[in-house]
Amino acid sequence: MSDTPKIEVSRRGFLKGAGLTAATTVIESASALARDAKEAMQPDRSVGPDAVPVKLHVNGQEHTVTIEPRYTLAETLRDHLGLTGTKVVCDRGSCSACTVWLDGTPALACMTLGIDAVGRKITTIEGLTQGAEMHPVQVAFVKHDAMQCGFCTPGMVMTCAALLERNHDPKLADVKHAVSGNLCRCGTYPKVFAATLDVAQQHQRAAYLLTLNPAKEA
Amino acid sequence: MNKFAFVDCTTVDQALAELKDGAVIKAGGIDLLDLMKDGIVTPPKLVNIRNVSSLRGITASKDGLHLGPLATLSELAAHPEIQRDYSALADAAGHAATPQIRNMATLGGNLTQRPRCWYFRSSDFDCKKKGAGSDECHAHEGENQYHAVMNNSTCAMVHPSSTAVPLLAMNAQVEITSKRGKRSVPISEFYVPPEKSLINETVLQTGEIITGIFVPAPESGxxxxxxxxxxxxxxxxxxxxxxxxxxxxxxxxxxxxxxxxxxxxxxxxxxxxxxxxxxxxxxxxxxxxxxxxxxxxxxxxxxxxxxxxxxxxxxxxxxxxxxxxxxxxxxxxx
The missing domain is CATH 3.30.390.50 (CO dehydrogenase flavoprotein, C-terminal domain)
Structure with missing residues (x-):
């Protein structure tokens, strides 16, 4: 429609580019610290208050980040690993926007210290997708228009996906209970419930079809 | 948050050895991080007991319920024997905070969280509870709709622990360990009213850790x-x-x-x-x-x-x- 060439610059991309110089400096000092493995976090050894290299297992990959003990997991994910899908809203555990999975259980990244996540499997919203394929809960959120401003959405999706992991056949009350800590100021709850129950029904239908024709499973 | 050192302990003895020079215990970290983010406490060191495996676990036996202080509120709420025989405790644990917080928050932390009073929780106010020379209770003259309605003449804070309520009704005992040994305190004596101490809300002293909570088995009926x-x-x-x-x-x-x-x-x-x-x-x-x-x-x-x-x-x-x-x-x- 328009002759103006489309310039693909996003606000986040711009900010990331602008921060590159500063980030390089951090990476250099990080590798200097990482060289001294004795400084690294280990049981019964006091570390900090200055930055210390720690290994975090995020979305199936191990990362070494150099963080002060006071950095929260949310800050570590966003500022050190570029995983900005995890949102920080209240930073006090009151809104659940920062919900991630720790060893498969929904937890608050803003009330977890990054250093305390060592040895735990961290799953963020970025880890739910399989390559370019969205998680069924994400697909259902799009289908049911379960978001408005979108800020609570990653936390909401993490909570609903975790519910479906442990309960393949949740009822409306289960979904309401699961998201009771995820605050949405836009009031998208009815759509969130519909989306989650839709995924559950798809699971049930698929399971039912398998019982009719188990050979198809292969 | 202030800068602090961090030590990850795996045994109670190691944690006790680290509890000095203003170091504080961190278990689930929910209330502690909340207080630190608001500048109410600024500890130089956190002693992480979250990985002390001997402090975990829930055992329902004939004599009663043995609870590790690291049992999370989610674990308490979902435990079949607690739901059946100690249902008020399952109710209280299952209705505290949010599902995410219940997955993180521990029983020990729930019992020892600091009180709710927005003047206490705001770094903008000094009050007699915070020491620092102030002998005011702002709640008495100020905004007090959420404050105490009984025993409130010294300080009108409330202790918000949900699990403490059924545990008090069930005559629970709190096992406390320090370098000097162990002591067991009935939960009816665990909390200290402001008339006795404005600073300490519980009998826990510096250098002590809660190592167990015991709930006697209920009588029949x-x-x-x-x-x-x-x-x-x-x-x-x-x-x-x-x-x-x-x-x-x-x-x-x-x-x-x-x-x-x-x-x-x-x-x-x-x-x-x-x-x-x-x-x-x-x-x-x-x-x-x-x-x-x-x-x-x-x-x-x-x-x-x-x-x-x-x-x-x-x-x-x-x-x-x-x-x-x-x-x-x-x-x-x-």
């Missing part, structure tokens, strides 16, 4: 329930909550425990309410009379008179819930 009421349907601090334990003999109540959470600066039992129920048949009339007795002597502040009525409702409905005469109240926080 025991029924219990917990409900809390707030401004929101879910995820809210209680404005009134009640933990009820009834030992029934047929229709008659042989023993009763009536505990209120956020009525006073510490969780309190109401002997007056228990006297009404003991020996009585539980019905609407006796439940109402007990609820009324529990609020005798209340001293509400300028804005929290409504809590006196709300407590009566909470106690009345929770007695009937415990007795199996009423469903869980849909207007309670779920």
């Amino acid at each position: 025991t029924r219990s329930a917990y409900q809390k009421y707030g401004e929101k349907e879910s995820f809210d601090w209680p404005l009134a909550d009640a933990g009820i334990v009834l030992v029934m003999e047929g229709e008659r109540c042989r023993k009763a425990a009536v505990v209120m959470g956020v009525a006073a600066p510490t969780p309190i039992r109401s002997q007056a309410a228990e006297a009404v129920l003991t020996g009585a048949t539980i019905n609407e009339a006796t439940a109402r009379a007990a609820a009324k007795a529990a609020m005798q002597g209340a001293t509400p502040l300028s804005q929290n008179g409504f809590k006196v009525q709300l407590f009566q409702t909470a106690i009345y409905r929770t007695i009937l819930l415990a007795a199996g005469q009423m469903q869980r109240d849909p207007s309670a926080i779920g």
Whole structure:
């Protein structure tokens, strides 16, 4: 429609580019610290208050980040690993926007210290997708228009996906209970419930079809 | 947050050795990080006990319930034997905070969280509880709609622990360990009212760790329930909550425990309410009379008179819930 060439610059991309110089400096000092493995976090050894290299297992990959003990997991994910899908809203555990999975259980990244996540499997919203394929809960959120401003959405999706992991056949009350800590100021709850129950029904239908024709499973 | 050192411990002995020079214990970290982010506490070092495996676990045996202080609220709420035999505890743990917080928050941390009072929780206010030379209680003259309605003349804070309420009704014991050894404190003596100490809310001393919570097995015929009421349907601090334990003999109540959470600066039992129920048949009339007795002597502040009525409702409905005469109240926080 328009002759103006489309310039693909996003606000986040711009900010990331602008921060590159500063980030390089951090990476250099990080590798200097990482060289001294004795400084690294280990049981019964006091570390900090200055930055210390720690290994975090995020979305199936191990990362070494150099963080002060006071950095929260949310800050570590966003500022050190570029995983900005995890949102920080209240930073006090009151809104659940920062919900991630720790060893498969929904937890608050803003009330977890990054250093305390060592040895735990961290799953963020970025880890739910399989390559370019969205998680069924994400697909259902799009289908049911379960978001408005979108800020609570990653936390909401993490909570609903975790519910479906442990309960393949949740009822409306289960979904309401699961998201009771995820605050949405836009009031998208009815759509969130519909989306989650839709995924559950798809699971049930698929399971039912398998019982009719188990050979198809292969 | 202030800068701090961090040590990850795997045994109680290691944690005790690290507890010096202002170092504080971190378990689930929920209340501690909240206080640190608001600048209310600025510890130089965190002693992480979250990975001390001996402090985990829930064991229901013949003599009672042995709870590791690192048991999370989610674990307590989901435990089949707690749901069956100690249902008020499952109710309280399952209705605290949010599902995510319940996955992280520990029983020990829930019992030792600092009190709720927005003046105490704001770094903009000094008060007598914070020391620093101030002898004011801003709640007495200021905004006090969520504050204590009983025993509130020194300091009108409330202790918000949900689990402390049923644990007090069930005569739980808190096992405390230090380098000097172990001691066991009945939970009725665990909390310290502001008249005794403005600074310490519990008997825990520096260098001590909670290493276990024991709940004696219920007598036969025991029924219990917990409900809390707030401004929101879910995820809210209680404005009134009640933990009820009834030992029934047929229709008659042989023993009763009536505990209120956020009525006073510490969780309190109401002997007056228990006297009404003991020996009585539980019905609407006796439940109402007990609820009324529990609020005798209340001293509400300028804005929290409504809590006196709300407590009566909470106690009345929770007695009937415990007795199996009423469903869980849909207007309670779920």
